[in-house]
Amino acid sequence: MKRNHLSIAAASAAALLAACSSTPESIPELDTAKAIVPQVESSPRAGVAATNISEARKALDRANELAAKGKDAEDIKFEASVAAANAQIAATKIDTAQAREEIEKGTLERQQVQLEARTREADRVQQELRDLQAKQTDRGMVLTLGDVLFDTGKATLKPGAYSTIDRLAQVLNSSHNSRVVIEGHTDSVGSEEMNQSLSEQRALAVQSALMQRGVSGSQVRSLGKGETTPVAGNDTASGRQANRRVELIFSQDASRVAAEE
Amino acid sequence: MNTLHRSLLSCFCVGAATLLMLGGCSVSQATKDAVARADTRYQQAQQTLGNSEGSAFELQRAKDHLEQAKKAVKDNDEKPAQRLAQQAELDVELAVAKSQQATARKAAAELQASIQQLRQETERSTGPTR
Numbered sequence: 001m002k003r004n005h006l007s008i009a010a011a012s013a014a015a016l017l018a019a020c021s022s023t024p025e026s027i028p029e030l031d032t033a034k035a036i037v038p039q040v041e042s043s044p045r046a047g048v049a050a051t052n053i054s055e056a057r058k059a060l061d062r063a064n065e066l067a068a069k070g071k072d073a074e075d076i077k078f079e080a081s082v083a084a085a086n087a088q089i090a091a092t093k094i095d096t097a098q099a100r101e102e103i104e105k106g107t108l109e110r111q112q113v114q115l116e117a118r119t120r121e122a123d124r125v126q127q128e129l130r131d132l133q134a135k136q137t138d139r140g141m142v143l144t145l146g147d148v149l150f151d152t153g154k155a156t157l158k159p160g161a162y163s164t165i166d167r168l169a170q171v172l173n174s175s176h177n178s179r180v181v182i183e184g185h186t187d188s189v190g191s192e193e194m195n196q197s198l199s200e201q202r203a204l205a206v207q208s209a210l211m212q213r214g215v216s217g218s219q220v221r222s223l224g225k226g227e228t229t230p231v232a233g234n235d236t237a238s239g240r241q242a243n244r245r246v247e248l249i250f251s252q253d254a255s256r257v258a259a260e261e
Numbered sequence: 262m263n264t265l266h267r268s269l270l271s272c273f274c275v276g277a278a279t280l281l282m283l284g285g286c287s288v289s290q291a292t293k294d295a296v297a298r299a300d301t302r303y304q305q306a307q308q309t310l311g312n313s314e315g316s317a318f319e320l321q322r323a324k325d326h327l328e329q330a331k332k333a334v335k336d337n338d339e340k341p342a343q344r345l346a347q348q349a350e351l352d353v354e355l356a357v358a359k360s361q362q363a364t365a366r367k368a369a370a371e372l373q374a375s376i377q378q379l380r381q382e383t384e385r386s387t388g389p390t391r
Contacts, residue, residue, distance in 0.1 A: 092358040099365035106372040
């Protein structure tokens, strides 16, 4: 009888020890859940994963309760793993939300950088055109090629025009946002038809010279205005000479951005 | 004798039927539904995610859990079936979340790289030219 009592005591002690060995500290799944659930709960973006976070908290509470009552380790592990899985899903959703915020900010930043790049490009082009004696007008930067750069009464450019044409081609090649409209003009000597034709051919000669130097056709347009747009009186020789000219009107294409080139 | 025989027989029949019913009901309909739902979610995720980056491991784990859940249903193990179905569903949810995360992270990184490149191009074209 006494022996029997002893063995019962030993068995109870063993049972107690066993119960002790399954206290929360000894279940790694529970430790993990305890560590990561509060992390996602305290995230400033917790709202994007509210359901997962609430499920994680409920499962962790169940696991803690089971552990406190010394219940089966498998049950505790299961609840803890549900808590941990929900917390991991929440953490992933939170990071996704953060990445999307970065994309939103980055998109704005990119637009700003593009705008800045365009502004700097436009400034550089304007400076280079100013160096070529272009004038700022209400039509934009306008460069005038005088009559002396053409053979008299003809549409062929004299070699004296080449250095200007070379530099213009460089400017246009370095700035694909730049556009130029080339307008030919004449004085009123001779027939209107003749003057119209000569003005068109001179404008076209300048366009061809630029395109021979690699400028894209989409950047250049040419037209003849004949004798319709004089800048001086046609009654003096100097006035007529001023009227015989080719004008290059520059602009920046607003619809294109540097990065898309 | 005949009545006794009959009542014994009917007793036996009721008992056998009860046993059969018990056996058939040992996995609840709710658990069977849970396994079926997890299966559907898994199939959907596998179709939409395919072999997309970042979620292959979770999809495989979902598949493993799902197969074990189906086996538990067959073996009439209610609790494991229910738990495995729940785990499979969580695996699928994590797989989907990870795939979305990978897509967003990749886009964010590409955007940063393009900003960087744009900055460098701007420096290059406006810096040394003049």
